[in-house]
Amino acid sequence: xxxxxxxxxxxxxxxxxxxxxxxxxxxxxxIKNNPVIKFADYQYLHYCxxxxxxxxxxxxxxxPTPALLAFEANIDGTAKQFVNDLIAxxxxxxxxxxxxxxxxPGNDAGQLASFLLTNDHGANAFYxxxxxxxxxxxxxxxxxxxxxxxxxxxxRDSLATQDPxxxxxxxxxxxxxxxxxxxxxxxxxxxDKLFTGLLWTLGLVLVGGFFGFFGPFVEFLVVLALxxxxxxxxxxxxxxxxxxxxxxxxxxxxxxxxIQRVEDRQLQNHLTSVIEIKPGAFRFYTLKIVLAAINLxxxxxxxxxxxxxxxxxxxxxxVILPGNAGGRRRLLFMSNYDxxxxxxLGEFIDHxxxxxxxxxxxxxxxxDRGFPDTQWLAIKGxxxxxxxxxxxxxxxxxxxxxWYSAYTDLSVKNIENNRHxxxxxxxxxxxxxxxxxx
Amino acid sequence: xxxxxxxxDVQGIVFxxxxxxMANCSYYLLQIDDAGKTKPWLKNLVEQNQISHGADKPTDExxxxxxxxxxxxxxxxxQLDKDSLYSFELSFQEGMDSEHRSALLGDRGINDPSAWDxxxxxxxxxLLFILFSKNDAIHNASQKYHEKAFKGAGLSVVQxxxxxxxxxDANGFTLEHFGFADGISDPQVDGFPSTSGAGEIATGxxxxxxxxxxxxxxxxxxxxxxxxxAFGKNGTYLVLRQLKQDVGAFWQFMEEEAARQGxxxxxxxxxxxxxxxxxxxxxxxxxxxxxxxDNSFNFTKDPHGTGxxxxxxxxxxxxxxxxxxxxxxxxxxxxxxHRILRRGRxxxxxxxxxxxxxxxxxxxxxxxLNANIERQxxxxxxxxxxxxxxxxxxxxxxxxxxxxxxxxxxxxxxxEPLRRRVCGFQQFVTTRGxxxxxxxxxxxxxxxxxx
Numbered sequence: 097x098x099x100x101x102x103x104x105x106x107x108x109x110x111x112x113x114x115x116x117x118x119x120x121x122x123x124x125x126x127i128k129n130n131p132v133i134k135f136a137d138y139q140y141l142h143y144c145x146x147x148x149x150x151x152x153x154x155x156x157x158x159x160p161t162p163a164l165l166a167f168e169a170n171i172d173g174t175a176k177q178f179v180n181d182l183i184a185x186x187x188x189x190x191x192x193x194x195x196x197x198x199x200x201p202g203n204d205a206g207q208l209a210s211f212l213l214t215n216d217h218g219a220n221a222f223y224x225x226x227x228x229x230x231x232x233x234x235x236x237x238x239x240x241x242x243x244x245x246x247x248x249x250x251x252r253d254s255l256a257t258q259d260p261x262x263x264x265x266x267x268x269x270x271x272x273x274x275x276x277x278x279x280x281x282x283x284x285x286x287x288d289k290l291f292t293g294l295l296w297t298l299g300l301v302l303v304g305g306f307f308g309f310f311g312p313f314v315e316f317l318v319v320l321a322l323x324x325x326x327x328x329x330x331x332x333x334x335x336x337x338x339x340x341x342x343x344x345x346x347x348x349x350x351x352x353x354x355i356q357r358v359e360d361r362q363l364q365n366h367l368t369s370v371i372e373i374k375p376g377a378f379r380f381y382t383l384k385i386v387l388a389a390i391n392l393x394x395x396x397x398x399x400x401x402x403x404x405x406x407x408x409x410x411x412x413x414x415v416i417l418p419g420n421a422g423g424r425r426r427l428l429f430m431s432n433y434d435x436x437x438x439x440x441l442g443e444f445i446d447h448x449x450x451x452x453x454x455x456x457x458x459x460x461x462x463x464d465r466g467f468p469d470t471q472w473l474a475i476k477g478x479x480x481x482x483x484x485x486x487x488x489x490x491x492x493x494x495x496x497x498x499w500y501s502a503y504t505d506l507s508v509k510n511i512e513n514n515r516h517x518x519x520x521x522x523x524x525x526x527x528x529x530x531x532x533x534x
Numbered sequence: 535x536x537x538x539x540x541x542x543d544v545q546g547i548v549f550x551x552x553x554x555x556m557a558n559c560s561y562y563l564l565q566i567d568d569a570g571k572t573k574p575w576l577k578n579l580v581e582q583n584q585i586s587h588g589a590d591k592p593t594d595e596x597x598x599x600x601x602x603x604x605x606x607x608x609x610x611x612x613q614l615d616k617d618s619l620y621s622f623e624l625s626f627q628e629g630m631d632s633e634h635r636s637a638l639l640g641d642r643g644i645n646d647p648s649a650w651d652x653x654x655x656x657x658x659x660x661l662l663f664i665l666f667s668k669n670d671a672i673h674n675a676s677q678k679y680h681e682k683a684f685k686g687a688g689l690s691v692v693q694x695x696x697x698x699x700x701x702x703d704a705n706g707f708t709l710e711h712f713g714f715a716d717g718i719s720d721p722q723v724d725g726f727p728s729t730s731g732a733g734e735i736a737t738g739x740x741x742x743x744x745x746x747x748x749x750x751x752x753x754x755x756x757x758x759x760x761x762x763x764a765f766g767k768n769g770t771y772l773v774l775r776q777l778k779q780d781v782g783a784f785w786q787f788m789e790e791e792a793a794r795q796g797x798x799x800x801x802x803x804x805x806x807x808x809x810x811x812x813x814x815x816x817x818x819x820x821x822x823x824x825x826x827x828d829n830s831f832n833f834t835k836d837p838h839g840t841g842x843x844x845x846x847x848x849x850x851x852x853x854x855x856x857x858x859x860x861x862x863x864x865x866x867x868x869x870x871x872h873r874i875l876r877r878g879r880x881x882x883x884x885x886x887x888x889x890x891x892x893x894x895x896x897x898x899x900x901x902x903l904n905a906n907i908e909r910q911x912x913x914x915x916x917x918x919x920x921x922x923x924x925x926x927x928x929x930x931x932x933x934x935x936x937x938x939x940x941x942x943x944x945x946x947x948x949x950e951p952l953r954r955r956v957c958g959f960q961q962f963v964t965t966r967g968x969x970x971x972x973x974x975x976x977x978x979x980x981x982x983x984x985x
Contacts, residue, residue, distance in 0.1 A: 249955055253796070256952045263951060345620060352624075356634045360916065363923060405860060436638065438908055439917040445748070446868045447859070482748045482909075507923040531951055532838055 097230050098281070099142070101219040101413045102175040103428070104167040104212050108148065112196035113163055119192060120146050120497040127500050133189045135500040140178045142231050143411055143432045144169040146193070146498040149370050152424075161419070165197055166368075167212075168430050170411040172230040175216050179209045219413035220384070221391035225401045225508045228281040229515065234503055237514035243271060244517065244534060260527035268521055277518045287396035332473060335378060336457075342465035342488055354495045360436045363507065364410070366499045367440065369429040371459040371492040373416070374466065379458040380425060382473070386454045387414050393451075401512045405447025408434040408508055414455065427459055434507040441486050445479050453478030461491055536725035536737040536744050541588035543768045543975045547601040547664065548588065548741060548903060549726055551877045553708065555592040556599055556666035558673035559697035559879055561774070561899060562680070563652055563969075564661040566611040568688025572661075573612065575687030576602075577983030580976060586666075587976055588727065598676055599666035602979065603772045603971035605629070608660035612982055614758065618765075621757040622972065625907045626771060630968045631658070638912050640920040640937030645965040651776065652693040652967040659692055659969045662774060693967070695776060695899055697879035705827055707813055710880055711779045711896050712803075712934075712962075713888065715813030718829050719852060721873050739910070740875045740903050743767030747871045753905040756972065761981060768975030773874075773911045775900040775968035776881075777935070782891025784962045789889060791956055802956075805947045806933045808846030815848070817841040834862050839948035844925040847934040850918040857925050872913045874902040897963070907970060935963040 108116060123130045124146075135141060144167070151163040171178045183190050183205050191203045194211065201207040226234075247270050248255060255263050283290070304310055305318035359365055373380055394403065403409055412431040419425075433440050444452050453467075454474035460466040468485050470478035479485040506514075513533050520530035538544065546552070552559070566572050579585055579602070586592075586599040604612070606627050609619060619627070628635055631647035631654035641647055647654035665680060667673035684691060702708055707715035723740055724733035738746035742755045743766065755766025785799070792802040801821060804810045810823035815831050818841035832855035836842055842849055852869060859865035882896025904910035918924055919932045922942050931937055933945040938961045947954040974982065 245955075248952060249957070252952060252954065256949075258951075260951050345617075359634070360638050405864075434923060435921065436913070436916050438913050442868075442871065442909070442913070446864075446871070480749065482751060483754050505929075507926075509926040510923065510928055513926060528951060532948070532953075534953060 097172045097228070099224045099227060099229075099411070100171055100173070100175060101222045101411075102167070102169040102171060102178065103217045103219060103413065103415050103430075104165075104169075104215050105149075105217055105415075105418065106165050106167075106194065106197040106199065106215050108163045108165050108197055110151075110162060113148070116165065116193065116196040117148065117497060119196075124496065124498040127498070133186050136502065137185060138178070138181060139232060140172040140181060140230075141500070142170040142172070142234075142502050143366075144498070144500050145366055145368065145430065145496045147368050147494055147496045149417070149426075149428075149494065162198070164417075165193070166428065167193075168413070170224075170432065172232075175213060175218075176209070179212050180205075183208055217415050217418060219391075219415050220387040221394060221414045223390075223394040223398060223403050223409060223412045225403075225410050226511055226515070227284050227399050228278065229511065231502050233278070234506065234511055234514075237277075237511075237518045238503070238506060240271070240274060240521075241514045241517050241534075248534060260531055261524065263531060264520075264524065264527045271521065274518075274521060276522055277515065281399075283395060284399040287399055291393070291396040329472070331378060332382070333471075335374075335376075336470060336472075339374070339460075339466045339469070340464040341467065341469045341484065342461050342491070343484075344465065351495070352490060352493075355490075355493050358495070358499075362504050364432060364434055364501050364504055365437060365440070366496055367429070367431045367433065367437070368494045368496055369489065369492040370417075370494055371427050371429075371456070372462065373425040373427050374458055374460050375424070383427065383455065383458040384416070386458070386473075387416075390414070390451060390455070401508045403448065404451055406443045408440060408443060410434070410508055427455075432501065434509075441489055445482055445485065449479045450474045453480075456488075459492075461488070535732050538588070538725050538737065538741065538744070538768075540768065541727065542590075543977050544588040544741065545601045545973055545976065546586035546588055546590070546599055547772075547877055547973070548770060548875075549728065551879070552592060552599050552666045553879075555594070555596055555668065557669055557700070558667040560665045560673070560677060561695040561697075562661075562663040562665065562684070562691055563659040563693045563695070563967075564663060564684060564689045565658075565692050566608060566660040566688060567690055569611050569613060571686065571688030573983050573985065575683065575689075575983075576979060580980045580983055585976055585979060591727075597668050597672050601664040601666075601973070603662045603664075603973040604982075605658070605660055605662075605969050605971050607658055609972070611660055612985065614985075618756070618758045621755075621766075623754065623771070623907060625912060626970050626972065629658070630773075630775075630970050631655075635912070638916045639965075640915065640931070640939070641965055641968075643938035643940075644961070645938050647968075650965065650967040653969045654967075657692050657967075661689065662772070662969070662971050695881060697899065698881040698896065699883045700880070701884055703812065704825075705812065707827070708880075709884075710898060711781050711882070711884060712784055712807075714807055714809060714811050715827065717876065718809075718813045718827060719848075720876055721870075723875065735870055735873055739873060739905055741768060741770050742905050746905065747867075758978070758981060765974075765978050765981060769978055770903050770905055770973050771907050771911075772877075772971040772973045773900075773902045773904070773907060773968070774878075774971060776897065776966040777900050778895055778897040778964045778966050780891075780960075780962050780964070781885045781888060781896065783960060785888040786891075787959055787962075791959070795954060795956075805843050805846060806945065808842040808848035815842050816846075832856070832862065832866065839925075840950055843945070843947050845927050845930050845933065845946055847932055850921075850924055850932050851914065853918065853925070872910055872918075874904050874910050874914060877901040877903060897966070903973070933959075936961070938964070 123132050146167050149164040151161050194200045201211045244267055302318055305314040308315045410432045415428040417426040417428055453470055456467045457470040457478050468478055468481040517533050584600050667676050703715050708717050710716040721735040722729050722733040723735050725737040736747050737744035738753055746753050755763045757763050758765035788799045788803045792799040804816050809815055812823050812825045813827040814824050834855050837856050855862040855866040858868040878899045878901035881899050902911055920937050922929050922931055930944040931942040943959050945956045
């Protein structure tokens with residue numbers, strides 16, 4: 097089953113903001129045992145968050161924009177299936193939350209579901225560490241590993257005297273009847289080859305077209321594309337030279353403290369970032385294209401728990417927020433990751449500066465408070481300026497009211513390893529290497 | 535290659551722990567009661583050349599060395615303005631005993647700051663005064679002299695920590711209390727007087743105002759009013775933690791567990807540490823201590839940890855060239871962005887019979903220097919030492935110094951054909967106190983004294 101992003105964004109009625117926060121806050125502080133909702137009951141749900149995007153006051157004269165409620169869910173299957181399940185199991189929760197939002201249709205289940213689905217903005221780019229792994233699969237494989245480890249703990253001395261094939265056979269026999277793992281999705285297996293093929297085709301068309309191998313019309317188109325690329329790059333540099341990076345100092349603020357208070361308390365963290373897109377169509381469409389490219393890479397290449405060298409992200413998404421109050425558009429980024437914030441940002445800088453600078457170099461905190469100076473979209477500068485980048489990221493962060501993880505005890509690497517262990521039960525190839533997974 | 539502008543502006547402890555010439559050392563943890571008196575005292579220390587610096591190398595004749603650092607509350611009490619206070623990094627502003635920092639550092643349960651001997655609550659520390667002396671007689675006299683001076687300087691002593699008995703092994707390495715050679719792996723820092731050639735780590739990782747490991751960028755420096763960043767230059771952050779070592783329990787456990795698993799005690803203990811007692815890294819298919827120490831390994835010959843286990847102490851403290859990147863070169867680049875420079879000493883006497891506890895306290899006065907606490911010391915502590923998911927593992931923290939979370943006290947020893955596992959063992963190292971300090975340059979200390 098495919099994993100999908102659901103991002104429901106609704107306007108909060110101004111006089112209901114506090115009521116909403118008071119309702120969701122206590123759920124967030126006691127995510128497991130709160131009396132309102134038990135997220136573990138939803139078998140399609142991997143991670144979800146609720147948070148408020150504060151209303152802002154753009155340029156004087158224009159009316160302030162209302163605060164928004166964002167509901168992020170990382171789910172197995174379709175949003176429709178999940179929403180129906182959610183409303184069927186806990187209508188009171190859904191009604192209470194969305195009763196605080198503009199456009200609430202009342203408590204009719206069908207209308208409520210369609211209200212949520214209408215306001216679902218999905219994602220402009222979506223990354224899944226392990227495509228095809230449903231929550232139940234993750235749970236099952238965790239159990240399988242646990243059973244094997246317990247068996248080895250109790251019998252290590254006698255097992256270790258045998259050869260790998262005999263140990264494997266003993267483990268398989270011990271486990272008894274275990275269902276075979278599902279095949280990995282087509283794109284996980286062949287996506288990277290498809291991607292390489294696409295790049296080669298594009299390269300061939302460009303080079304061959306330029307030298308006239310495909311006739312004058314294609315040659316004309318290629319030259320046109322090259323001219324357009326040069327014009328684009330010049331325009332980009334023109335914009336970049338006028339951008340100003342954010343140079344305001346680090347300050348201990350209430351907002352930052354609120355974010356840190358819940359951070360690094362357990363294995364995983366959630367990062368919510370809302371940032372303004374630099375004004376003008378040029379930056380907006382640049383960003384859209386970059387996000388489309390990242391989405392393509394995520395679908396085809398980054399399908400094995402590794403997003404351009406970052407091995408700690410379970411799910412991540414970028415969403416361009418609807419509306420452009422006062423001419424300002426905003427970019428929303430949400431990520432569920434392993435380890436500390438410091439490590440996460442460090443991994444971004446160490447391994448993925450190209451991709452992330454390509455995205456965020458089109459954004460700013462506010463006028464004249466832009467992303468760290470960047471040259472050629474992502475080639476130089478940007479997030480490589482470690483401290484400015486971390487500061488920029490911190491300043492764009494929002495605290496969550498509710499954050500749920502279906503498996504706080506599993507890292508991205510654990511899930512991959514568990515799957516490997518499960519698969520290895522049904523194979524006799526390279527058993528010595530398989531035993532190293534245990 | 536980087537050149538340090540003025541060695542005489544940098545406090546001496548940056549370059550050396552004075553282990554060779556200074557046999558004695560006391561760490562005074564002080565509170566400022568009357569800043570009006572503290573400032574002239576500080577001014578005097580600087581003007582009378584009492585603070586040791588990088589250009590005055592000790593010799594056989596040298597009697598004392600003094601270094602001095604301040605915590606955030608210390609700077610507050612010296613009445614720095616708000617902007618200057620905000621220019622320090624956030625971890626320093628919050629303090630080691632704050633809730634967020636404690637969570638990051640694993641100071642939970644019996645490590646919790648509320649149970650510390652010093653460093654939290656009413657026993658927070660403003661100032662760290664480090665006194666080194668050549669021998670006992672000089673140390674006693676110097677202690678008396680300075681303790682008297684503290685009274686006149688509006689300072690009260692929260693705690694005095696004395697470095698303890700010293701032991702060296704046949705190779706000349708200092709031993710820590712568990713009996714392992716220590717201090718083998720301090721980084722060769724570019725531009726330091728003791729470093730020949732370019733060094734492996736950029737100057738700016740340990741001294742502010744110089745290029746760091748991010749393509750030579752400058753790490754943010756604290757500022758002071760009109761003086762600006764010149765205040766922070768040639769200074770660095772200093773982390774001090776008092777780590778109690780439970781030597782008797784450690785070796786008792788090793789004996790029992792080794793007997794249960796049918797292996798030798800030293801073999802098991804070395805797997806925990808990742809090094810044999812001599813300091814030699816544990817290599818695959820090795821059953822006894824080779825006795826010779828070669829520190830040039832980078833784990834590429836032991837990627838699966840069948841020699842030095844993936845979760846062992848030294849692999850966590852510095853993963854070197856395996857695990858943090860697709861290639862050895864990339865992994866090393868990442869690992870080298872999180873290095874620390876150790877300058878501490880042991881305290882207490884060595885336990886005579888390692889398996890029989892004598893009820894006395896002993897351990898490590900851990901000191902490290904770094905230009906960015908969050909990216910260096912805290913990162914190592916959180917992402918490597920205490921992380922149960924380090925190197926793809928599941929439910930274990932550092933077996934030697936890991937935090938007091940009972941369910942994480944497990945350890946996997948990779949082996950062929952099948953791993954060994956040790957489960958549910960106790961904590962051997964306990965945090966008894968700690969604080970973040972800033973170690974200013976001599977000129978910055980002068981400015982503080984004159985402010």
